[in-house]
Amino acid sequence: xxxxMQTLLQVRNLVKKFPVERGFPGQFSRTPxxxxxxxxxxxxxxxxxxxxLVGESGCGKTTxxxxxxxxxxxxxxxxxxxxxxxxxxDGAQMRKMRSKMQVIFQDPFSSLNPRRKVGQxxxxxxxLHGTSSGPDTRKKVVGLLKSVGLSEEHADRYPQQFSGGQxxxxxxxxxxxxxxxxxxxxxxxSALDVSVQSQIVNLLQDLxxxxxxxxxxxxxxxxxxEYVSDxxxxxxxxxxxxxxxxxAIFDEPLHPYTRALLSSVPVADPEVKRExxxxxxxxxxxxxxxxxxxxxxxxPFVKSECKDxxxxxxxxxxxxxxxxxxxx
Amino acid sequence: xxLQVDDLKTYFFTRRGVLKAVDGVxxxxxxxxxxxLVGESGCGKSTxxxxIMRLLDPPGRIVGGRVCLRGENLLxxxxxxxxxxxxxxxxxxxxDPMTALDPVFxxxxxxxxxxxxxxxxxxxxxxxxxVELLEEVGIPSPADRVRDYPHxxxxxxxxxxxxxxxxSCGPSLLIADEPTTNLDVTIQAQILDYMKSLKAKFETSIxxxxxxxGIIAETCDRVAVMYCGDLVECSDTLSLFRDxxxxxxxxxxxxxxxxxxxxxxxxxGSIPDLINPSxxxxxxxxxxxxxxxxxxxxPPLTxxxxxxxxxxxxxxQ
Numbered sequence: 001x002x003x004x005m006q007t008l009l010q011v012r013n014l015v016k017k018f019p020v021e022r023g024f025p026g027q028f029s030r031t032p033x034x035x036x037x038x039x040x041x042x043x044x045x046x047x048x049x050x051x052x053l054v055g056e057s058g059c060g061k062t063t064x065x066x067x068x069x070x071x072x073x074x075x076x077x078x079x080x081x082x083x084x085x086x087x088x089x090d091g092a093q094m095r096k097m098r099s100k101m102q103v104i105f106q107d108p109f110s111s112l113n114p115r116r117k118v119g120q121x122x123x124x125x126x127x128l129h130g131t132s133s134g135p136d137t138r139k140k141v142v143g144l145l146k147s148v149g150l151s152e153e154h155a156d157r158y159p160q161q162f163s164g165g166q167x168x169x170x171x172x173x174x175x176x177x178x179x180x181x182x183x184x185x186x187x188x189x190s191a192l193d194v195s196v197q198s199q200i201v202n203l204l205q206d207l208x209x210x211x212x213x214x215x216x217x218x219x220x221x222x223x224x225x226e227y228v229s230d231x232x233x234x235x236x237x238x239x240x241x242x243x244x245x246x247x248a249i250f251d252e253p254l255h256p257y258t259r260a261l262l263s264s265v266p267v268a269d270p271e272v273k274r275e276x277x278x279x280x281x282x283x284x285x286x287x288x289x290x291x292x293x294x295x296x297x298x299x300p301f302v303k304s305e306c307k308d309x310x311x312x313x314x315x316x317x318x319x320x321x322x323x324x325x326x327x328x
Numbered sequence: 329x330x331l332q333v334d335d336l337k338t339y340f341f342t343r344r345g346v347l348k349a350v351d352g353v354x355x356x357x358x359x360x361x362x363x364x365l366v367g368e369s370g371c372g373k374s375t376x377x378x379x380i381m382r383l384l385d386p387p388g389r390i391v392g393g394r395v396c397l398r399g400e401n402l403l404x405x406x407x408x409x410x411x412x413x414x415x416x417x418x419x420x421x422x423x424d425p426m427t428a429l430d431p432v433f434x435x436x437x438x439x440x441x442x443x444x445x446x447x448x449x450x451x452x453x454x455x456x457x458x459v460e461l462l463e464e465v466g467i468p469s470p471a472d473r474v475r476d477y478p479h480x481x482x483x484x485x486x487x488x489x490x491x492x493x494x495x496s497c498g499p500s501l502l503i504a505d506e507p508t509t510n511l512d513v514t515i516q517a518q519i520l521d522y523m524k525s526l527k528a529k530f531e532t533s534i535x536x537x538x539x540x541x542g543i544i545a546e547t548c549d550r551v552a553v554m555y556c557g558d559l560v561e562c563s564d565t566l567s568l569f570r571d572x573x574x575x576x577x578x579x580x581x582x583x584x585x586x587x588x589x590x591x592x593x594x595x596x597g598s599i600p601d602l603i604n605p606s607x608x609x610x611x612x613x614x615x616x617x618x619x620x621x622x623x624x625x626x627p628p629l630t631x632x633x634x635x636x637x638x639x640x641x642x643x644x645q
Contacts, residue, residue, distance in 0.1 A: 056512035193369050194539055198583055198592035205591070220512065227585040227592065250587070264517035266542030268584050270565045278521050279514045281468070282482055 008182060008214050009045040009068065014038055014077035016063050020287060035286045037063040039238040041077075042313070047181070050208065050215040052229030052246070054222055054261075058283060059235040061218045065184045068216065069101055070094060081182070099129035102175035106187040108167035112159040112174075118145070119155030122174050129178035141177075147210070148173045148203060165196035172203065176211060184216045189224060201228060222265050226250050234258045237294040238286060240313065244320040254322045257295050293325065301326055329356040329396075330533050331380070331501055336393035338372075338379045341386075345603040349375040349388070351557035354629060357501065362527065362534040364548035364565070366541065368580075370599060372557040373537045377503045380535070381420055382410050397501070415442040419494035423506040425486035429478040435462070435489055436474030443496050465492040466522060484515035491522065495530055502527075505537045520547055541584060545569060553577050556602060556610040559629055563636040573638040576611045609641070617642060 017034035038060040045051050053061045066072040068079055070086055079086040081101065089097060105111040112121060122141045126132040132140045142152045148169040159167055168188060175183055185204065189197040201224060208215060219225050225232060232249040234242045234257065242255040253259045260277040267274065279298045284290055290297050296306040306325050313323040322328060338350040350372045357363045365373045378384050380395050382402065395402045397417060405413065414420075419442075422428040429438055436458035443449035449457055455474060462470035465488040478486055487507060494502055504523070508516040524547065527534060536548055544551055545565060552562040553574065561574040572578045579595045597614040600606060606613060612622035621641050629639040 056514060195368055195583065195595055198585065198594045201585075202592050202594065222513070223585045226587055227589070246587075260514060264513040266516075266520070266540065266546045268541035268545045268569070268581065270545045270569050272545075276517060276521070278517050282484060282515070 006046050007044050008047045008049075008082060009216075010078075010080040011044065011064075011068060012042045012078040012080070014041040014064065014067055014079065015075045016060075016067050016072060017075045033287055036238050036289050037286060038067060038074075039289070041235075041238075041240050043233055043240060043243055045182070045214050045216065046230075048208070048212045048214055049230045050217050050228055052225035052232040053216060053218045053235060054220065054225050054232060055235030056220060056261075056283065058237075058286065060238040060286075061220075061235050062186055064235070065103075065186050065216055065218045069098070069103055069184055071103070099131070099178040100180050101182045101184070102178065102180040103184045103186065104168070104171050104175050104188045107191050108164055108171050109191070111171055112167060114159055117156055117158055118150075118162075118170050121159070121170065122155075122177050125174050125177035131178050144173045144176060147207070148176075149199075163196075164192050165199060168192060168200050169203065172200075172207070176207065176213075179211070180213055182214045182216070184218070186218045187220070188217075190219070190221070197224070204228065222262065234261065237283060237289055239294055239323065240321075241295065241324070242320075242322050243313075244318075244322075248318065248320050254316065254320065254327055255295075255324050256299050256301050256326070260300075293323070330359050330361075330398065331357040331535075332394070332396045333376070333380065334394040334396070336376065336379055336395060337391045338375050338384065338388060339391050340388045342603070347602050348557050348605070349602065350379060352393070353554070353557075353559045354393075355552045355559060355562055357533050357535060359500075359533055360527075360531050361550065362536055362548045364544040364551040365535060365537045365554065366539065366544050366551060366580075367554035368539060368599070370556075370602075371554040373539075373554050374505055376554070377420065377505050377535065377537050380503060381414060381418060383414075383420075412446070415494075415499070416446045416497045417499055418501045418503060419497070419499040420503040421487075421490050421494050421505065421507045423509055425483050425490050425510065426478075428490050429486055431478055434475050434477055435481070438478075439474075439489060439492050439496060442493055446497050448497060461492045461496055462489070464495075465489070465526070466518075467492075483511055484518065487511060487519055488522065491519070491526070495526060495532070498530055499532060501535065502532045503535045503537070506539070507536075508543070509538070509540075523547070541581065553580070556600060556605065558610055558626075558639060559637075560611065560639050561637065562629070563638075567636055573632070573636070573643060574611075574640050575615045575617050575642070579614075579616075609639075 016038040017036055020033040020035055041064055055061045067074040119141050122144060123137045126137055126140060141155055145154055150169055189200050217228050229246050232246050233240045236257050242258045253262055260279050263277045281298050284297055292308045293306040293311050296302045303325060311323045311325045312328055313321055314328040315321055316327055334354050336350055336353045340347040340349055353376060367373045379390050390403060436455055439458045439461045440449055440454040458474045459470045462473055467473050467488055508519050548565050550564050551568045553560050555576045561577050572581055582593045585592050595614055600610060608623040608625055609627050612618040627639045627641045629637050631637050632643045
């Protein structure tokens with residue numbers, strides 16, 4: 001039971017399907033089609049831990065992150081946050097819960113209200129979630145701005161007066177305002193310049209040490225994920241294909257997709273000569289995902305059973321979870 | 329040398345003042361060689377590429393220098409002459425495959441357009457030649473694809489078409505401006521692999537513009553590093569990574585994330601304003617090894633060892 005108490009977030013069998021409109025709007029369609037964005041995803045997150053979620057575009061990592069916060073309503077599945085099933089909460093209860101769970105979006109140019117001053121943006125988050133009110137707010141806002149590397153005078157400026165990196169700092173300060181125990185960081189560095197990316201990641205790491213929040217770090221950048229995560233989940237076409245500790249994923253990847261993905265990252269060392277696994281073809285459409293293992297159309301080790309039977313997502317030892325017929 | 333760029337200066341005449349995007353850059357590309365041009369965004373690497381092609385839009389203008397292709401200065405050519413050179417002698421792959429293709433023309437027509445306009449193909453032979461071209465860049469079932477439109481294809485497929493278009497006339501120089509930046513890593517690996525095999529087949533020289541040091545290490549024979557419109561270091565790939573000379577290149581390489589770091593290293597300070605840059609070496613305000621001389625004099629790009637060029641006072645007597 002002690003182990004269970006450490007678990008902050010437990011996601012079980014999360015499914016999200018988006019209906020696709022075909023033909024003219026409102027036209028009757030005999031077979032409704034769906035984009036299977038997230039199919040049966042399960043994972044858990046411990047307190048003050050960072051789980052990295054990697055995968056290529058369209059694999060469902062962002063949808064997973066948003067479903068966990070119920071910013072998108074999941075089709076089915078269970079999201080236990082601090083022992084409460086989020087899907088069973090009504091609007092008012094969910095709003096209360098949101099003070100404990102915050103999000104940092106990818107694009108700091110569209111995630112901040114251009115008509116509000118930075119101080120108002122952050123102060124409003126505090127007031128809405130009841131962490132501060134009245135004259136106290138200003139002091140707390142300034143404190144928070146300082147902790148993300150900005151200064152007091154920045155509180156009276158508008159978002160458009162800041163650079164991308166500074167805006168992302170503001171977005172981080174806003175996310176921290178209600179003092180959350182869980183933050184979803186959805187590609188927080190992708191819109192930034194390379195030299196600014198490391199500053200933002202360093203800031204997130206420092207804040208995580210000081211504030212002790214858990215983080216779901218969603219990114220397609222494997223080197224960033226390797227750097228920030230304690231555990232890593234690899235997604236492919238709506239499913240987590242491998243989930244293990246960071247060291248296990250990067251040193252001993254087991255799933256053929258993870259291995260191909262890792263070998264695809266160019267290494268900045270001309271003396272390293274590695275065998276590259278170059279995948280044939282492209283990711284199939286999530287409207288009609290392949291039968292059996294979803295990776296079988298591109299897998300270099302495909303067997304006949306992979307085409308019909310979906311592999312079980314099982315533990316192969318040391319909490320290393322893989323969904324592959326070669327291993328389970 | 330196939331292409332020799334000497335003291336190229338490209339400025340942008342903005343309302344705020346003159347922005348020196350490329351401020352006296354010199355390098356050469358040999359036959360069958362891949363030269364990587366690397367730097368952070370805003371360092372002028374794309375402007376160099378566009379200057380070579382003479383595709384700059386106002387307020388950008390080439391104000392000085394020479395760009396010689398097989399000894400002929402491209403900057404002296406008329407616009408008509410350039411039209412004959414673009415696509416035939418020098419081809420370019422742009423960063424964004426979503427906008428590089430015209431949405432209202434079929435793939436096959438776009439793949440052969442350059443061949444027809446350079447008089448290498450009759451109009452009634454387009455379809456079979458287009459099928460061949462698509463096959464060469466690894467598009468599955470090319471015969472069905474030639475009549476498709478760009479929106480039917482994924483980003484990776486479109487970038488292959490763009491490469492097919494670029495290579496169709498057998499150019500001697502291919503300029504690739506961040507050709508894989510918008511693609512996923514597994515697709516990026518596919519495209520880089522194709523570019524390598526196509527380069528061997530067509531014997532093309534490549535100017536590879538990218539900010540990604542990993543891609544440089546894996547694909548380029550030589551590397552030129554740019555900082556704020558200046559070329560700061562140019563050498564073969566192995567020496568650049570093993571015996572890094574310029575403090576900026578050293579800082580850039582140190583910033584690559586590694587697991588064992590507790591904190592990611594960053595370069596102190598920020599990029600200077602290119603309209604009013606401080607005097608001397610542009611990197612000196614951020615350089616850990618800056619000397620008094622660095623603020624006064626701009627270090628020239630000097631050959632300190634055979635084929636190793638550095639612009640830094642640390643290496644001058």
